[in-house]
Amino acid sequence: MLEVLVSKKLVVRVPCAVIEHNGKILAGQRSAALSFPLKWEFPGGKVEQNESDEEALVREIMEELNVEIDILQRLPETSKDQGWREIILVPFICNLHTTNIILTEHEQIRWLSPEDLPTLDWTEADLNVIQNYLEFLSVK
Numbered sequence: 044m045l046e047v048l049v050s051k052k053l054v055v056r057v058p059c060a061v062i063e064h065n066g067k068i069l070a071g072q073r074s075a076a077l078s079f080p081l082k083w084e085f086p087g088g089k090v091e092q093n094e095s096d097e098e099a100l101v102r103e104i105m106e107e108l109n110v111e112i113d114i115l116q117r118l119p120e121t122s123k124d125q126g127w128r129e130i131i132l133v134p135f136i137c138n139l140h141t142t143n144i145i146l147t148e149h150e151q152i153r154w155l156s157p158e159d160l161p162t163l164d165w166t167e168a169d170l171n172v173i174q175n176y177l178e179f180l181s182v183k
């Protein structure tokens with residue numbers, strides 16, 4: 044895990060995947076046992092030492108969903124100040140390269156149309172990700 048101390052605050056970089064498949068987007072519900080319990084998120088996780096955002100994302104998606112992804116497009120980063128640390132979410136639009144999803148961490152996943160994404164109870168940082176993604180789709 045790469046956590047950089049900047050101005051006495053931990054800054055944690057978290058690449059996450061907006062996975063498109065058959066016109067739907069994958070949302071994952073966080074485990075009840077983790078931080079942000081039962082909130083919805085885009086799968087991904089913290090960058091480790093000497094990893095690029097993209098390398099971390101490919102590794103995390105294999106660990107969490109057991110699938111390979113193709114990374115298509117980087118979306119704007121969003122940040123969430125948690126007081127003692129700042130989470131920088133780095134979203135990437137992705138496709139599935141393999142499709143046999145096996146959940147290892149999430150409570151459940153759902154496939155949603157883009158316009159239905161806002162109906163779930165997302166982590167706060169993801170609300171900006173969704174807005175940026177919908178804007179990206181609208182000008183595509």
Ligand SMILES: Nc1nc2c([nH]c(=O)n2[C@H]2C[C@H](O)[C@@H](COP(=O)(O)OP(=O)(O)OP(=O)(O)O)O2)c(=O)[nH]1
Binds near residue numbers: 057
């Ligand atoms: N993967 C992912 N993480 C998110 C999103 N939104 C959001 O606030 N986060 C937060 C949750 C975690 O604190 C962190 C990702 O770290 P992680 O995937 O290793 O999760 P974790 O529960 O083990 O992390 P932690 O909070 O216990 O440090 O980023 C999101 O859309 N995707």
